[in-house]
């Protein structure tokens with residue numbers, strides 16, 4: 001057999017990948033715990049003590065996931081100082097795409113005018129943003145692309161069962177974005193880890209509305225096209241999986257938890273974050289938290305928190321930052337970044 005012809009990429013050294021800008025956007029409308037008391041049998045006291053959530057944002061009529069995503073993207077481009085024509089690839093992590101197809105990334109492309117970009121969506125539920133960061137990193141490391149826009153965006157208000165108090169109090173809408181590029185100088189994504197367990201698909205899912213159970217009047221009446229969650233099981237797996245992901249990314253980066261300037265965890269429940277902090281032996285002040293204001297925004301959660309940490313100076317150049325996510329699939333992931 002003749003050996004394959006070497007590609008021009010074969011001789012190039014792997015490149016380090018940096019997050020050179022971040023952005024986020026949340027809709028204007030605030031839905032407070034007091035507002036939810038009027039919708040379902042719940043209380044501000046129950047929601048606050050069980051989850052830490054005080055309010056969440058809800059997209060306006062006609063405001064779609066791609067609108068939230070495009071606003072976050074424009075803020076990230078501004079923060080990075082790049083123009084739309086520099087973007088080679090757009091990745092949108094979402095469980096609430098505008099449509100099954102085209103991808104939400106294609107809608108974002110048009111909205112921001114990134115004409116030369118290739119576009120696709122990433123489906124990994126709440127873990128999608130870190131999965132997309134890892135995909136972007138591989139494309140840049142391998143010299144395939146130079147500049148990649150990664151977005152986590154959700155309009156979860158469109159898939160929430162507003163009659164189910166077990167879930168409707170937890171979720172909100174929003175988007176966060178990051179621009180990734182090669183930068184020399186030692187900083188960037190140092191290590192990443194991704195895990196999945198499809199055997200636990202049934203503890204957190206939207207069972208209807210797709211090809212297995214297309215929309216019919218009957219399954220719409222049963223609200224099968226909304227989020228179904230076994231909260232207790234999800235809670236348990238969230239803690240163990242996020243801790244495992246954190247430990248693996250830290251070990252791979254050759255770092256200890258005490259080396260971290262801050263940790264940006266998935267924003268599902270304050271008690272989950274407290275359990276992780278306690279098991280990592282770290283003070284809560286080290287964790288970036290915004291779930292009190294936005295609830296769980298799935299793939300957007302860590303992306304929004306990363307942008308807020310960036311803009312409020314929580315991360316200084318050279319700091320080590322750990323991102324950890326968990327979601328339906330089950331899926332989970334982590335990433336150590338030197339800012």
Ligand code: ACO
Nearest residue numbers: 042046125126165166169231232234235238268269327328
């Ligand atoms: N208001 C008042 N009472 C409520 C509410 C509510 N909103 N929701 C549930 N209850 C009741 C329940 O019916 C139950 O009553 P019962 O004992 O009479 O049956 C009681 O409160 C206790 O319910 P639990 O399920 O035991 O409550 P728990 O302390 O486990 O908290 C919660 C529930 C907040 C959902 C928690 O389990 C959790 O956060 N789970 C993890 C969610 C998560 O991490 N998701 C991440 C991924 S999301 C994604 O991928 C899209």
